[in-house]
Amino acid sequence: MLSSILLALVVVGLGVGVVLSLGRDADYYRPVLYFAKATEDIEVLQSSGSTETKVETLGSLIEHRCPSLSRHFKPIWWLFSGHLQTAYSVVGDFSKVDTVEYERTLLRTLDGGTLGLDFTPPESVQKLPDDTPTIVVLHGLTGGSHESYVRAVVSPACMPIEDGGLGYRAIVVNFRGCAGVPVTSPQLYSAGHTGDIRAAMYYIRRRYPHAPLLGLGFSLGANVLTRYVAEEGEDCRLAAACVLACPWDLVTNSEALEGNWFHRHVYSKALGSNLQAIVKQHAAGLSTPPSHPVAQAVAPTLALRSPTLETFDETFNRIAGGSSPPFPFPSARAYYTWASSHAALPRVRVPFLAIAAEDDPIVQVLPVHAGRNGCVAFAVTKKGGHLGWFERGADKTIGRWFTRPVLEWLKAVGSDMVVRERPGRPLKDVDGFLMEVGRDNVGCKQVEGGGRVIGTEGEEGLLAGL
Secondary structure, three states: OHHHHHHHHHHHHHHHHOOOOOOOOHHHHOOEEEOOOOOOEEEEEOOOOOOOEEEEEHHHHHHHHOHHHHOOOOOOOOOOOHHHHHHHHHHOOOOOOOOOEEEEEEEEEOOOOEEEEEEEOOOOOOOOOOOOOEEEEEOOOOOOOOOHHHHHHHHHHOOOHHHOOOOOEEEEEEOOOOOOOOOOOOOOOOOOOOHHHHHHHHHHHHHOOOOOEEEEEEOHHHHHHHHHHHHHHHHOOOOEEEEEOOOOOHHHHHHHHHHOHHHHHHHHHHHHHHHHHHHHHOHHHHOOOOOOHHHHHHHHHHOOOOOOHHHHHHHHHHHHOOOOOOOOOOOHHHHHHHHOOHHHHHHOOOOEEEEEEOOOOOOOOOOOOHHHOOOEEEEEEOOOOOOOOEEEOOOOOEEEOOHHHHHHHHHHHHHHEOOOOOOOOOEEEEOOEEEEOOEEEEEEEEEEEEEEEEOOOOOOOOOOOO
16 A cells, blocks of 8 residues: 555656746745734743843744744755655654654543653653743654654754753653553544643643643644644643644545545545554454444444545544544534634634645645734745655755744744743642543543653554654
8 A cells, every 4th residue: 555655646746846947936935924914922031041021023023033934945856746745754764863762651531541641851861940841742643752753843852952952841642542552441532632632731730830831733733732722722731832734624624635536545545544553453442341332433444445534534533533522423524524723723822833835735724814813823835745844954864844943933932932830720639630620521640651662663554754
């Protein structure tokens, strides 16, 4: 299957490349920035190390502190289309770059499920001050902390300042069943379910009560993060957030993926088969108790042959993708309508940067005007594909362009921005579970397990980079 996907992507990429001009000027490749007419005022330090502050708008902060968003991204010449950029994200060998070592903590949720939180640098190796800016990362569809796109930011962000990094802490929240996290209840995860990141945030905030928390989401994780930030509103525990390759409008994306022969047989089937592989790996955990609706959906899901994403969601994820209510949904389309994040953007109340590529073959809609929300900014590149953005660096190696602007953003909102403590609503302990006052359906507690995790080791049978 993988070889046929790659061949199709190369053929289409070459076909598109014939019409490209190598002589296009820099403005063609310069990201386009979108802001509301009146952007949010942000209090920032006047200079590094200063205690004096001033007020900047979100637009000014990005203009002056994220200069890479005003410079062109020109893809490496042989990855000139969105298809090729996306393909290289899947098949490229990134095992020797951006190496990261994590320490895993396992959390048990109220329904009996398990989340895996991967911390770097490991506290057993380097204990950072409690108020160190901390990045909370959500990965893509079937990914985890090992993904190259995650490490492309986490590695330099968590490198010591004296070595050229930001000196930050990062925590990757691995979804149920991903990156070696066990499935211990009849529930998986989805693009719309925010209960698990909410529970993880309880634990993170309790563990680091004074640290500025910065959200970072990729693809499906970007959608979850957007919905979470919007749902929390003024009580959001994150001081700021950045999302890349967010799918936004799941209904429109599904129609585009299923309505085009190439997209259906390459992208949709790759995504659907990856999810089916997750169910196969964790069939025992998802099948207990046998009478549960999710358990009864396992066998039909495993019987599917090369399912598209919509077929998988129709068979399984509309039932198993979150807690009840609102799950189960009557159809995949009903689930997509509920889980989409584009309509949530007007409710975001913290500085929020979205980075997207026009030629992303999986994401069809970019809600760049964000309901005229002054807290939200969009940066859209001409090229980049889905979680690609590969370019040739000054040292002739291949790197991801987005690393620079994301690091600039994280420094701006984690070190330059004056972050007032954001504790969120009060937390309480109930029978060993950490819960929020006034919300009794979400909670977590630490359980045994976890340990050291090597951040370049993926999972057998899954396509990486999605």
